[in-house]
Amino acid sequence: MPEPVxxxxxxxxxxxxxxxxxxxxxxxxDMLSEATxxxxxxxxxxxxxxxxxxxxxxxxxxxxxxxxxxxxQIVSRFDELEATxxxxxxxRNQPGSNPNSEQQQxxxxxxxxxxxxxxxxxxxxxxxxxxVAVGEALARSIPIIDPLGQSEFQIPVIAVSPGLFDAxxxxxxTGRVFDDGHNARGDNVAVLGPGAARRLNVNQVxxxxxxxLGENTLAVIGIIADVSREPELLxxxxxxxxxxxxxxxxxxxxxxxxxxxxxxxxxxGSQASIALSPNDPSLVRVSLPPSPRRVRSSVQSDVNALxxxxxxxxxxxxxxGIANVTLVSVLERTGEIxxxxxxGATRMHVARQFLFESxxxxxxxxxxxxxxxxxxxxxxxxxxxxxxxxxAWLPFAAPVLGAAIGLLAGTYPAWKASAxxxxxxxxxxx
Amino acid sequence: xxxxxxxxxxxxVTRVFxxxxxxxxxxxxxxxxxxxxxxxxxxxxxxxxxxxxxxLGLLDSPTAxxxxxxxxxxxxxxxxxxxxxxxxxxxxxxxxFHLLGHRSNVENVMLAEIYRPGSRQGRRxxxxxxxxxxxxxxxxxxxxxxxxxxxxxxxAVARALVGEPSLLLADEPTGNLDSHTSAQILDLFDxxxxxGLTLAVITHDDDVSERAxxxxxxxxxVVTAEAVSDA
Numbered sequence: 001m002p003e004p005v006x007x008x009x010x011x012x013x014x015x016x017x018x019x020x021x022x023x024x025x026x027x028x029x030d031m032l033s034e035a036t037x038x039x040x041x042x043x044x045x046x047x048x049x050x051x052x053x054x055x056x057x058x059x060x061x062x063x064x065x066x067x068x069x070x071x072x073q074i075v076s077r078f079d080e081l082e083a084t085x086x087x088x089x090x091x092r093n094q095p096g097s098n099p100n101s102e103q104q105q106x107x108x109x110x111x112x113x114x115x116x117x118x119x120x121x122x123x124x125x126x127x128x129x130x131x132v133a134v135g136e137a138l139a140r141s142i143p144i145i146d147p148l149g150q151s152e153f154q155i156p157v158i159a160v161s162p163g164l165f166d167a168x169x170x171x172x173x174t175g176r177v178f179d180d181g182h183n184a185r186g187d188n189v190a191v192l193g194p195g196a197a198r199r200l201n202v203n204q205v206x207x208x209x210x211x212x213l214g215e216n217t218l219a220v221i222g223i224i225a226d227v228s229r230e231p232e233l234l235x236x237x238x239x240x241x242x243x244x245x246x247x248x249x250x251x252x253x254x255x256x257x258x259x260x261x262x263x264x265x266x267x268x269g270s271q272a273s274i275a276l277s278p279n280d281p282s283l284v285r286v287s288l289p290p291s292p293r294r295v296r297s298s299v300q301s302d303v304n305a306l307x308x309x310x311x312x313x314x315x316x317x318x319x320x321g322i323a324n325v326t327l328v329s330v331l332e333r334t335g336e337i338x339x340x341x342x343x344g345a346t347r348m349h350v351a352r353q354f355l356f357e358s359x360x361x362x363x364x365x366x367x368x369x370x371x372x373x374x375x376x377x378x379x380x381x382x383x384x385x386x387x388x389x390x391x392a393w394l395p396f397a398a399p400v401l402g403a404a405i406g407l408l409a410g411t412y413p414a415w416k417a418s419a420x421x422x423x424x425x426x427x428x429x430x
Numbered sequence: 431x432x433x434x435x436x437x438x439x440x441x442x443v444t445r446v447f448x449x450x451x452x453x454x455x456x457x458x459x460x461x462x463x464x465x466x467x468x469x470x471x472x473x474x475x476x477x478x479x480x481x482x483x484x485x486l487g488l489l490d491s492p493t494a495x496x497x498x499x500x501x502x503x504x505x506x507x508x509x510x511x512x513x514x515x516x517x518x519x520x521x522x523x524x525x526x527f528h529l530l531g532h533r534s535n536v537e538n539v540m541l542a543e544i545y546r547p548g549s550r551q552g553r554r555x556x557x558x559x560x561x562x563x564x565x566x567x568x569x570x571x572x573x574x575x576x577x578x579x580x581x582x583x584x585x586a587v588a589r590a591l592v593g594e595p596s597l598l599l600a601d602e603p604t605g606n607l608d609s610h611t612s613a614q615i616l617d618l619f620d621x622x623x624x625x626g627l628t629l630a631v632i633t634h635d636d637d638v639s640e641r642a643x644x645x646x647x648x649x650x651x652v653v654t655a656e657a658v659s660d661a
Contacts, residue, residue: 021502022517023513024510024514030550034544037533042532335528342487342516346509422484423487423489427524
């Protein structure tokens with residue numbers, strides 16, 4: 001009859017017995033295939049469960065991607081014109097800052113500002129520009145007696161140094177611009193903006209047609225087609241600095257326009273004031289283009305703030321959705337839980353299986369959400385002709401985030417499942 | 431294991447549930463089930479049958495006494511070991527079958543082995559063999575939802591048979607079946623018994639218990655042996 005095995009010092013069979021006792025074990029492969037089977041048994045339900053998380057992750061990915069894309073887009077638009085433009089003016093609180101004011105002489109900008117800046121490494125072109133106070137003087141071309149048409153106009157006169165034409169990227173329609181020689185001699189020559197040329201009825205400069213500015217005569221040597229900066233030049237009569245100083249008592253240039261190489265703006269900004277006003281650099285004010293970093297960060301923070309909150313809320317709702325459905329499914333699968341316990345699952349196995357299922361669901365949702373988010377970024381970019389840009393870590397981090405959410409959401413249901421009493425579960429008839 | 435070691439050996443096994451007052455669901459019980467036995471455990475509901483099922487099935491531990499399964503003292507096993515012994519040596523059959531509706535018959539039977547270490551190799555073949563043993567070799571890839579109640583219970587029996595357990599533990603196996611299919615399942619049990627399987631059937635149904643070679647009755651937590659119907 002029964003021969004109970006008594007543990008004893010000489011009884012080695014007891015040790016053999018212990019060794020032969022199988023330990024319950026669920027292999028990773030089996031756990032994976034169980035989770036897959038459970039998740040694919042009801043695909044529609046699985047998808048609906050994951051929907052909240054999918055949308056949340058998609059919102060996050062799209063937000064981050066679009067912010068990055070849009071930020072970069074705006075920067076690249078600034079690059080071409082704004083990022084290469086530096087303007088030097090007298091400080092704003094100086095009375096001389098008003099170019100039409102009689103106290104213009106307070107400006108610390110020297111007449112050779114263009115030449116001084118031209119010598120800085122990184123400056124492409126530089127030139128001074130000042131509005132000239134011509135008083136009541138009207139501009140007219142060669143007098144034609146036309147009782148019906150207006151023949152005298154109030155046209156703004158702007159004095160510039162020759163370097164300015166390059167600094168504003170002037171395109172000529174005809175003729176030429178004046179040079180240092182004209183400037184130094186104070187020659188009475190003029191370059192017309194296209195608007196001014198039309199009003200004065202000048203369209204050819206072969207013969208250097210004369211125009212009259214009050215009592216003064218000017219020879220037109222060129223007509224501008226277009227400029228990239230300072231569009232008021234298009235409606236102006238442009239004269240050399242030297243001429244304006246002689247005839248209109250222009251004391252100081254009002255501003256210096258500088259075209260710099262891309263990326264040199266910050267450097268030139270720090271050097272220009274010293275170059276122009278070595279005794280007291282604070283007497284000039286340098287306006288820089290917005291730095292790319294600042295543009296990017298401001299755009300990102302604006303877009304991000306709103307959508308990250310939306311994405312976060314969506315993720316929270318998604319997590320609650322997963323928790324909810326997993327809990328319902330634990331209740332529905334009471335019988336299965338009891339069966340698994342009877343088949344040799346420990347409480348830990350049951351808990352782990354439900355945790356793994358919800359984590360896998362979360363990861364799946366993360367993956368789908370990431371894809372959806374990237375598609376959104378690409379679609380919006382294609383629509384706006386932008387270059388889609390995405391942080392490389394994002395597509396990898398998002399599924400991990402989804403899995404973490406699934407894991408978190410599955411904790412309570414998994415605990416609940418592991419606490420299920422097996423026989424009660426098996427007798428529930430489910 | 432030698433033939434002389436009983437499959438189940440309960441010695442003074444007691445189960446008391448904590449509470450005020452404590453409930454003694456199973457009073458000190460001695461019970462031996464030898465290899466090849468066909469035992470019916472009968473009793474009305476609330477008599478302690480569930481407690482007995484829990485204890486025999488290693489789903490619960492006695493508060494006093496020893497339970498040896500195939501000579502293994504189960505009282506000092508860890509949870510993993512108890513689960514492992516349960517998986518390897520006990521096959522369960524339930525009143526409501528507990529087949530997973532989204533899996534085919536053979537997949538349901540394969541489930542029997544997923545908590546057994548190193549069992550992946552040949553798992554499908556063993557499941558197919560078990561299904562053939564219960565006469566369902568032709569419905570391997572059908573889903574349980576398309577089967578009759580009797581067929582479902584046979585799939586469940588096949589699941590319990592995988593890996594040749596020492597004990598087939600059936601809890602009201604015919605409770606959800608009509609008398610005709612009940613008889614089929616009981617015939618299957620007779621057949622398995624004849625082939626040498628040890629069976630313990632917990633039931634309140636006299637038709638079921640009469641088929642067993644031996645019968646014990648539980649009432650208010652006390653187990654008493656009953657007359658053997660046939661030797």
